[in-house]
Amino acid sequence: MATVLSRLALLQPRTLAEALRLLRDEGPLVPLAGCTDLYVGLHFGTVRQPRFLDLQGLRALGGIRLSGETLVIGALATYAELIASPLVRRRLPILAEASRWVGSPQIQNRGTLGGNVANASPAGDTLPVLAVAEATVVLRSADGERRIPFNGFYTGYRQTAMRPDELIVAIEVPPVEGRQWFRKVGTRAAQAISKVVMAAVRAPRPRIALGSVAPTVVRAARTEAVLAERATLAEAQAALMDEIQPIDDLRSTAAYRRRVSANLLAQFWNDTGRRGLLPECS
Numbered sequence: 001m002a003t004v005l006s007r008l009a010l011l012q013p014r015t016l017a018e019a020l021r022l023l024r025d026e027g028p029l030v031p032l033a034g035c036t037d038l039y040v041g042l043h044f045g046t047v048r049q050p051r052f053l054d055l056q057g058l059r060a061l062g063g064i065r066l067s068g069e070t071l072v073i074g075a076l077a078t079y080a081e082l083i084a085s086p087l088v089r090r091r092l093p094i095l096a097e098a099s100r101w102v103g104s105p106q107i108q109n110r111g112t113l114g115g116n117v118a119n120a121s122p123a124g125d126t127l128p129v130l131a132v133a134e135a136t137v138v139l140r141s142a143d144g145e146r147r148i149p150f151n152g153f154y155t156g157y158r159q160t161a162m163r164p165d166e167l168i169v170a171i172e173v174p175p176v177e178g179r180q181w182f183r184k185v186g187t188r189a190a191q192a193i194s195k196v197v198m199a200a201v202r203a204p205r206p207r208i209a210l211g212s213v214a215p216t217v218v219r220a221a222r223t224e225a226v227l228a229e230r231a232t233l234a235e236a237q238a239a240l241m242d243e244i245q246p247i248d249d250l251r252s253t254a255a256y257r258r259r260v261s262a263n264l265l266a267q268f269w270n271d272t273g274r275r276g277l278l279p280e281c282s
């Protein structure tokens with residue numbers, strides 16, 4: 001391992017301005033946050049770029065706060081911080097819930113929300129939550145700031161709208177009206193990548209998003225419309241099974257993912273239709 005590590009370089013800026021200047025002038029550089037995804041990539045040889053930009057010292061990327069009515073979550077917020085945050089638990093309890101299902105306590109202590117979003121895996125557990133929350137991704141480069149609606153951030157399988165000279169600095173979440181719901185289905189309770197993950201909001205126009213059923217996280221727009229028109233649950237389930245595009249892979253089959261997605265939809269609808277059954281953050 002020493003020989004592998006010895007060809008790697010780590011730049012450690014002290015401020016966000018310095019980090020952005022390095023990204024622009026000294027690139028290509030790979031941003032490094034908790035390193036939980038990157039380390040796996042290094043180990044398996046899928047991360048070939050040898051120069052890294054350490055974000056850990058950048059205070060500007062940390063913190064969880066309210067700005068007016070908007071919940072602002074710094075890109076470096078870890079899962080452990082999301083789980084513990086009274087603001088997150090009050091405003092977006094399904095983000096705390098999703099965080100609790102990520103990996104293990106070790107991963108929750110190191111892995112960050114910005115890393116989950118930037119990594120762009122269709123199985124990222126926080127991504128359906130941010131999709132139904134209609135969050136905004138705040139990007140910064142040496143040239144300025146851009147805000148991209150989360151639902152337009154992914155442009156294809158593991159592709160995002162972020163440029164190589166940009167960093168995710170924060171995720172902004174507006175108030176979410178309606179009962180929130182989250183469920184992850186994996187092989188086991190811990191250290192399992194999702195076979196299907198769903199987040200949903202029970203509002204006059206319901207919101208539903210799923211992971212692991214398409215090349216990117218997806219909002220189930222047609223299913224949402226069917227539910228809003230007060231069609232039957234069976235009609236909504238049929239719409240959902242038709243609109244997702246799961247694949248067969250080593251973790252599961254497309255048929256299983258379709259069936260589980262329909263079952264999760266029924267569970268969401270039944271749970272949130274009854275008072276007092278909202279999944280709470282314990």
Ligand SMILES: Cc1cc2nc3c(=O)[nH]c(=O)nc-3n(C[C@H](O)[C@H](O)[C@H](O)COP(=O)(O)OP(=O)(O)OC[C@H]3O[C@@H](n4cnc5c(N)ncnc54)[C@H](O)[C@@H]3O)c2cc1C
Binds near residue numbers: 123126
């Ligand atoms: C054992 C194990 C279990 C896991 N379990 C789960 C799970 O259950 N659910 C799940 O969703 N994930 C899981 N993961 C994946 C991983 O932990 C998460 O995706 C985590 O959120 C990544 O965050 P990080 O800070 O470690 O990112 P890093 O590994 O540091 O970076 C990941 C990617 O994001 C980029 N990046 C990071 N921060 C920024 C930023 N601010 N701006 C721009 N680019 C950035 C990096 O360049 C890299 O491409 C697991 C990983 C391991 C090793």
